[in-house]
Amino acid sequence: MSIGHTLLGLLESGPRHGYDLKRAFDEKFGHDRPLHYGQVYSTMSRLLKNGLVEVDGIEAGGGPERKRYAITEAGITDVERWLATPERPELYLQSTLYTKVVLALLTHRDAADLLDTQRSEHLRTMRALTDRKRKGDLADQLICDHALFHLEADLRWLELTAARLDKLREAVAR
Amino acid sequence: MNVRQWARDLRMGARFAFTGGREGWIRVLLTAVGVGLGVALLLLTTAVPSVLSARDQRSDARADYPDRYGHEQPAKADDTLLIAKLDTTYHDQDIRGRLVQPDGPRATLAPGLTKYPAAGDMVVSPALKELLESGEGKLLRERIPYRVVGTIGESGLVGSRELAYYAGADDLDQHRDNWQVARLDGFGGTEQMSERMDPVLILLVVVVLVALLMPVAVFIAAAVRFGGERRDRRLAALRLVGSDSRMTHRIAAGEALAGALLGLVFGTVFFLIGRQAVGSVEIQGISVFPGDLNPTPVLAACVALAVPAAAVLVTLFALRGVVIEPLGVVRTAKPARRRLWWRLLLPLVGLAMLYPMFGQGRDNGDFNKLLVIGGVLLLLAGVTALLPWFVEAVVGRLGGGGVAWQLAVRRLQLSSGSAARSVNGIAVAVAGAIALQMFFAGIESDYTSQTRYDLDRAQMSVTIPAGTPLAPVTEKFAAVKGVRKVTALGVGSAGDKSWRTGEGPDNMAQIAIGDCAALRDVAALPSCHDGDVFALDVSWNDEDTKALAKPGRTLHLGDSEVSGKALDVKWTVPQGLRHARAVKDANGMERGGFLMTPSALPAQAVRAISGEFYLSLDESVPDVKERVRNAALAADPFANMTVWTSSEESTKFVAVRKGLLVGATCVLLLIGASLLVSQLEQLRERKKLLSALVAFGTRRRTLSLSVLWQTAVPVALGLLLASVVGLTLGMVLLKMSRTPLSVHWSSVLSMAGIGAGVVLLVTLLSLPPLLRLMRPDGLRTE
Amino acid sequence: MTPPPGSLLTAENLYKAYGPTNALDGAGFSIHPGEVVAIMGPSGSGKSTLLHCLAGIVTPDSGTITYDGRVLSSMSDTERSALRRSEFGFVFQFGQLVPELTCVENVALPLRLNGTPRKEAERTALSWMQRLEVDDLRGKRPGEVSGGQGQRVAIARALVTGPRVVFADEPTGALDSLNGERVMELLTEAARSTNAAVVLVTHEARVAAYSDREIVVRDGKSRDMERAV
Structure with missing residues (x-):
């Protein structure tokens, strides 16, 4: 995810201090990985250099960096462009799981067992996500659902592969 | 298009x-x-x-007869025929009997015959032949002892099962005077009897x-x-x-x-x-x-x-x-609530059409056929129109009860229309059948209740034409097993002038001859000895007796029935004439005229006296009536018998009622079949639901019962409505024919019973598929 | 083998054949009170047959099923029916609500089958419908409500008798994911609140994710993933 664009977007609602920016980011998007302050600082200096933000003012006293940033016209345009550009769908053509299954078949290990274990692991994760979704707010629910759908897709692949193991075994043995 | x-x-x-x-x-x-x-x-x-x-x-x-009765009979020629009507009854079946004696070889031939049987022979209808040959016809063979020499062809019979015979005779000349004997020169109604x-x-x-x-x-x-x-x-x-x-x-x-x-x-x-x-x-x-x-x-x-x-x-x-x-199929949104008024209008208009014909009765009745058909149709159509409303109204108010009941009632509430439709046929059939049963029962009692007769005194009467001495006949009757008592009366007439004259007597009175016991049946006699003669005092309408009952007056005895060569026996009213008061006799009537003990009657008068016998029977003895008939006909082939028991007469309608019942049962069974079809169809549709219900522990009994209720409730409502309409129609018909109203509950009950039977049958037959559908297979999605 | 300690419903070595095919081929199962167990597997694997056996709807050809110390597989049909009425609840994919009865009457049905008077049964039914947020449908007939609403009514009906085990066979099979999840949430919540065990047959992972653990059935054989690890 582009942290620069996200921070720019957060600035659109009004000028903020660097520290405020980090807090706002963590609150909305940083569920699993909170932003380091250093990351904010380096990102902001890059944006400043590119003319996408400007320093709105410096507060006296207090901490080392009390700069207040504001978004520039160019910054707004940049955010707009970023939002309008579709993300490239992720492809999972190089799947570790596939490799494992084929290897298991080649070495005459129990591939079905492997798949079942993997499914169990997936489900364990899904259970945790479901539980969190249940207790969380709408934002939690949407994020967890995103993850759940991806895991479900994996699981569907697992089911399909399990159903085709015999054919796959033949193909691999050739 | x-x-x-x-x-x-x-x-x-x-x-x-x-x-x-x-x-x-x-x-x-x-x-x-x-x-x-x-x-x-x-x-x-x-x-x-x-x-x-x-x-x-x-x-x-x-x-042949009596169509030609009263016409001038042809003179004897070689194309004429003497024919005697000897119709009889055997085990409640009427038998058309004829004695024939051709006057010459060219005698006119009856339809269905190829030639006349010789004396002592007879030709019979196929059904009679069957009857005579069967064990059931044993007593009849005694009555018709002639030898069977052929069968009557189809053209001589009105129906395939008609019982008829033509027997040859050679002594009909002796009975020329009897009203049952006639001479013919041809068959066929010479003039259409305009019988209404x-x-x-x-x-x-x-x-x-x-x-x-x-x-x-x-x-x-x-x-x-x-x-x-x-x-x-x-x-x-x-x-x-x-x-x-x-x-x-x-x-x-x-x-x-x-x-x-x-x-x-x-x-x-x-x-x-x-x-x-x-x-x-x-x-x-x-x-x-x-x-x-x-x-x-x-x-x-x-x-x-x-x-x-x-x-x-x-x-x-x-x-x-x-x-x-x-x-899928959409029934147009909730159908409008069924309205009552036009449905009620149908039967009411029907009633209105029939109303003008109330009380017309049998004698002067003139029923407008269009109005009758229209009225009856509308009344019965009223059942079809009212039933959906009725079912909806009743089912909508049903509630309470167990789970089975609830399931059935809710189902009916949702589709009362189709439920009503399926029992409509039952309702109309039952309504019609009830009305007809009631009508039959009413007419039957009207046609047969012979209340005049005193059934305690006698259950059968026999009349024998004049000329046959009574005493031997009485003995014959008394010898029949099952005859308790025989009361014999000789009857005849006494007139003031000879019966041979052109106009006959001006005044005449009845005479009755019998022993004291027999006479006491018709009059209150203070004392009685053989040789007594009584004149009966009747309060009204018998001026003749008053005029004739003068001791010393000479009267002419005869029989008004015997025309032409009537006898003329003189009799003088004795000095010892006593007066007595008439009582109702076994016929339920009061006699008039004279009563005589046997020795008071001149010996030569016997030929002017015909016999009347009143028999008291032990009806538990099988075939007692047939034996009496046989005895009577053996005594005189022209004897006439009347059975007084009203129960015997009513059997005539039993067959019709049975037929009606069978017909109604068939219709009900047919409709039961259609109920079954829709029931099974419905069950199959609910396979999944049934399995689910069984899964969460619904007893099979509960589901079976709900199927039963589902059929029983509409049928019961249909039968109820049908009973009301049927009884109404029955009463209307009785009123129209001016017959006393009586509700024929047994027909209502038998119809209800058949209806209940059909419901049970439908339920029973739908149980095996129901039980099969309740197996958990229904839950399997694969 | 004896059932694992604390287990409410246990099955061992179940065999069941439909004609030539073995629907169950030595399957086993176990569930504790308050537990939600998903039975997963491809279609035709014998999931539903396992559920039907566990619920006493179908008797296995061999094997033992023990419920609360009683051997289910040797009970008579009448006894099993009574057990299903009083101790078990059922939710199916569709076609389980009686179309002629109103929703509240449908929910009250199991209570009434147990002999509860109508008024009381419908009062209890209504309180369960409130918990499942469908009490406003009380007078409607199943044909007049949406699929999700119908399943919630069905869940209310499954829970109305206070069952100790709820059997749910693809309860969300006919629903979209939003409705399906809501139904699963309500089902598991309600079951947990009454400490009822839930046996959940599903082929959807996201539905199975509402369970505490899953059992995989493949070719009539079961695999308990918890114990395998």
């Missing part, structure tokens, strides 16, 4: 009817059988006119026809709708592939048409089978030759056209409230 498209759609529907797999076949077969039975009945009805005219023709062609048919009988016929045909119509309408829900789904599938809603309606009509056409074929076959069967059936003494049972062509053509047309119309009408969408 072009014809070709119509034809194409109808044809397509017809093809669907036959290509629907096993279920499709069953559906078409059921429709066809249902329609076929209806068609057979209709064809039978259209054959009635030809049957009646054939009977009339034959009966007219053989008319009993209007009540006409009424009866009309009502029977309407009451029988109405349920047939309802049933045909129901039959073409067998399996309708399944068909609707098939039509929905057709909509999905692009046929428009009009096309689907036409295709549905085509399916119904196919069933109806096959039904016509079935009906014709049923009719032909039934026609053969009819030859061996006798109802109320009426039987029919299969050959006479020919449908009137015009009416038969009407049936052949009307039935398929009705099938199409009924289908289109039924689909009127149904919108067949590509994805």
Whole structure:
């Protein structure tokens, strides 16, 4: 995810201090990985250099960096462009799981067992996500659902592969 | 809308009817059988006119007596014939009997005969031959002891089961005076007897026809709708592939048409089978030759056209409230609440049409046939119209009860219309049957209750023509097993002038001769000895006796019945004439005139005195009446017998009532079959639900009971309404024929019983599939 | 083998054949009170047959099923029916509500089958419908409510008798994911609140994710993933 664009977007609602920016980011998007302050600082200096933000003012006293940033016209345009550009769908053509299954078949290990274990692991994760979704707010629910759908897709692949193991075994043995 | 498209759609529907797999076949077969039975009945009805005219023709062609009674009889010639009417009754069956004595070789021949039997021989109808040869005819053989030498041909009989014989005689000359003997020079009514048919009988016929045909119509309408829900789904599938809603309606009509056409074929076959069967059936003494049972062509053509047309119309009408969408069948949103007023109007208008004919009775009745048919039709149609409203109204108020009841009631509430439709046929049939049963019962008691007779004193009377001495006959009767007491009276007349004169006596009085015991049955005698003569004081209407009962006056004894060569025996009223008061005799009447003890009668007067015997019987002795008849006919072939027991007379109608009951049962069974079909169809649709209900522990009994209630409630309501309408119609008919009103509860109960039986049967038959559907397989989705 | 300690419903070595095919081929199962166990597997694997056996709807050809110390597989049909009425609840994919009865009457049905008077049964039914947020449908007939609403009514009906085990066979099979999840949430919540065990047959992972653990059935054989690890 582009942290620069996200921070720019957060600035659109009004000028903020660097520290405020980090807090706002963590609150909305940083569920699993909170932003380091250093990351904010380096990102902001890059944006400043590119003319996408400007320093709105410096507060006296207090901490080392009390700069207040504001978004520039160019910054707004940049955010707009970023939002309008579709993300490239992720492809999972190089799947570790596939490799494992084929290897298991080649070495005459129990591939079905492997798949079942993997499914169990997936489900364990899904259970945790479901539980969190249940207790969380709408934002939690949407994020967890995103993850759940991806895991479900994996699981569907697992089911399909399990159903085709015999054919796959033949193909691999050739 | 072009014809070709119509034809194409109808044809397509017809093809669907036959290509629907096993279920499709069953559906078409059921429709066809249902329609076929209806068609057979209709064809039978259209054959009635030809049957009646054939009977009339034959009966007219053989008319001999009493049609010619009162006409001048021809003089003896070689083409004349002496014929005596000796009709008798055996085990409640009437037997037409004739003694014949040709006057010459060219004697006119009766229809159905090739030559007259010689004295002591007879020709008989096939049915009589059967009867005589059977064990049942043992006593009859004693009564008709002649040798069977041939059978009477069809042209000499009015019906296939008629009992008749012509026996040869050589002594009829001796009985020339008897009113039962006549000389003929030809058969056939020389002049049409303008006999007016009993209007009540006409009424009866009309009502029977309407009451029988109405349920047939309802049933045909129901039959073409067998399996309708399944068909609707098939039509929905057709909509999905692009046929428009009009096309689907036409295709549905085509399916119904196919069933109806096959039904016509079935009906014709049923009719032909039934026609053969009819030859061996006798109802109320009426039987029919299969050959006479020919449908009137015009009416038969009407049936052949009307039935398929009705099938199409009924289908289109039924689909009127149904919108067949590509994805399923939608019954047009909640149907409007059924309104009562116009439904009530039908039977009320029917009643109003019948009302003007109230109290017309049998004697001067003149029933407007159109009004009768219309009124009865409307009353019965009222059942069909009222029932849906009635079922809806009652079912809507039902509640409470157990789970089974709740399931059934809710189901009925949701589809009270189809429930009502399926029992409509039952309701109309039962209403008609109840009304007819009641009418029959009423007429029956009216025709038979001989309240005048004192059944405690005698149950049978026998009259014997003058000339036969009474004492030996009395002994013969007394010797019959089962005869408790014989009261014998000789009867005759006494006049003031000779019976031989042209005009006969001016004043005349009855005379009765008997022993004191016999005389005490007709008068209160203070004392009585042989040789006594009494004059009866009657309060009114017997001025003649007063005038004649003068001691010393000479009177002429004779028998007014014997015309021509009447006897003339003189008798002088004795000085010792006593007076006595008449009491009601066993006939329920008071005699007038003179009473004589046997020795008071001049010996030569015996030939002027005919005999009257009153017999008290032990009716528990089998065949006692037949034995008495045999004894009487042995004593004198021209003896006449009357059975007084009213119960014997009423058996005439038993056959009709039985027939009616059988007919109603058949209709109910047929409708039961249609109930079963829709029941099974419905159960199959609910396979999944049933399995789910069983899964969460519903008892099989609960589900079975709910199926029972689901059938029983509408049938019970239908029967209730039918009883009310039937009883009303019955009362109206009784009122019209001016017969005392009496509710015939046993017919209501028997109909209700049959209805209940049908419900049970339908439930029982739907249980095995129900139990099968309740197996957990229904839960399996794969 | 004896059932694992604390187990409410246990099955061992179940065999069941439908004609030539073995629907169950030595399957086993175990569930504790308050536990939600998903039975997963491809279609035709014998999931539903296992559920039907566990619920006493179908008797296995061999094997033992023990419920609360009683051997289910040797009970008579009447006893099993009574058990299903009083101790078990059922939710199916569709077609389980009686179309003629109103929703509240449908929910009250199991209570009434147990002999509870109508008024009382419908009062209890209504309180369960409130918990499942469908009490406003009380007078409607199943044909007049949406699929999700219908399943919630069905869940209310499954829970109305206070069952100790709820059997749910693809309860969300006919629903979209939003409705399906809501139904699963309500089902598991309600079951947990009454400490009822839930046996959940599903082929959807996201539905199975509402369970505490899953059992995989493949070719009539079961695999308990918890114990395998």
